[in-house]
Amino acid sequence: MAKLPVKYYVVDAFSDSAFKGNPAAVCLLEEERDEKWLQAVAAEINIPDTCYLTRLSGSDSLDSSNPRFRLRWFTPVAEVKICGHATLAAAHTLFTSSLLNCDVIEFVTKSGTLTARKVADIQTIDGSNIQNHESQESFLIELDFPTIPMIDFNSAEFSPISKALNGTSVIDIKRTATEDDLIVILSSGETVVELQPQFDLISKCPGRGIIISGPAPLDSGFDYYYQFFIPKLQVNENEH
Structure with a gap:
């Protein structure tokens, strides 16, 4: 049939x-x-x-x-x-x-x-x-959606993450306990929007992908901005 x-x-x-x-x-x-x-x-x-x-x-x-x-x-x-x-x-x-x-x-x-x-x-x-x-x-x-637990990320590994994000200053990094994604906190939402990542370097970083996030401007109507890069799954930019 x-x-x-x-x-x-x-x-x-x-x-x-x-x-x-x-x-x-x-x-x-x-x-x-x-x-x-x-x-x-x-x-x-x-x-x-x-x-x-x-x-x-x-x-x-x-x-x-x-x-x-x-x-x-x-x-x-x-x-x-x-x-x-x-x-x-x-x-x-x-x-x-x-x-x-x-x-x-x-x-x-x-x-x-x-x-x-x-x-x-x-x-x-x-x-x-x-x-x-x-x-x-x-x-x-x-x-x-379900809440995803996070765990600490080794601060000694911040440098390659920052380099993959084109040298952007990193405030903090957490790791999701389920999908093993890295959550990278940047200084501002504007930095999140303007960032030009190096996808070849992100592919070499630990974990599945990298989520970058920062506080949104006060007059934006949003709490935060974020982008999600998963070049290992052929998804350079997913959500923002």
């Missing part, structure tokens, strides 16, 4: 304009596919992350009244246990499609059950709060 065609979308996360932000492919599957096929499709699409959604029903959803989907993420060369911007892309795809009419979606993943919640986009105009009801519904998406 022939396989059904696969419908997929390319979503630019963290942006309201096409060809900006962080791209992720969202594939909607009618049936489970083997890992070799999933990896081959991700390699063919060849953007930082491709995620796959399969609707769960029956006994798989008995413990929840919310729609549930199995969610997996692949870079062009490997499966990863969790990906923030691709999860956001998956939630956006489902919330804006005709498949669902709900405000909460649960994703069953290798990192546990993740929740995406659709919330109203309240905008302030001339000091008054109004709900945007323009030609297309405007909404925000809240993601509930």
Whole structure:
């Protein structure tokens, strides 16, 4: 029996304009596919992350009244246990499609059950709060992710990390206890945005990848900026 065609979308996360932000492919599957096929499709699409959604029903959803989907993420060369911007892309795809009419979606993943919640986009105009009801519904998406424990990083190894980040001054470094990523704290969010990393040197650093972060400007509306470099998985820049 022939396989059904696969419908997929390319979503630019963290942006309201096409060809900006962080791209992720969202594939909607009618049936489970083997890992070799999933990896081959991700390699063919060849953007930082491709995620796959399969609707769960029956006994798989008995413990929840919310729609549930199995969610997996692949870079062009490997499966990863969790990906923030691709999860956001998956939630956006489902919330804006005709498949669902709900405000909460649960994703069953290798990192546990993740929740995406659709919330109203309240905008302030001339000091008054109004709900945007323009030609297309405007909404925000809240993601509930697990807390990842961190451990100390040997300060004697700061120098090669700084060199890989083009000589940038490093405030502190932590190491995640799950995926073995390095979290590098820089002096400011502006430094995070302007940094030009040396990907060949990052590939030689300990751990899987390097996350750089710094406090956002006070008038930005954000708490911090960050970027995630994983050249070992052919993802030079993932999220920011």
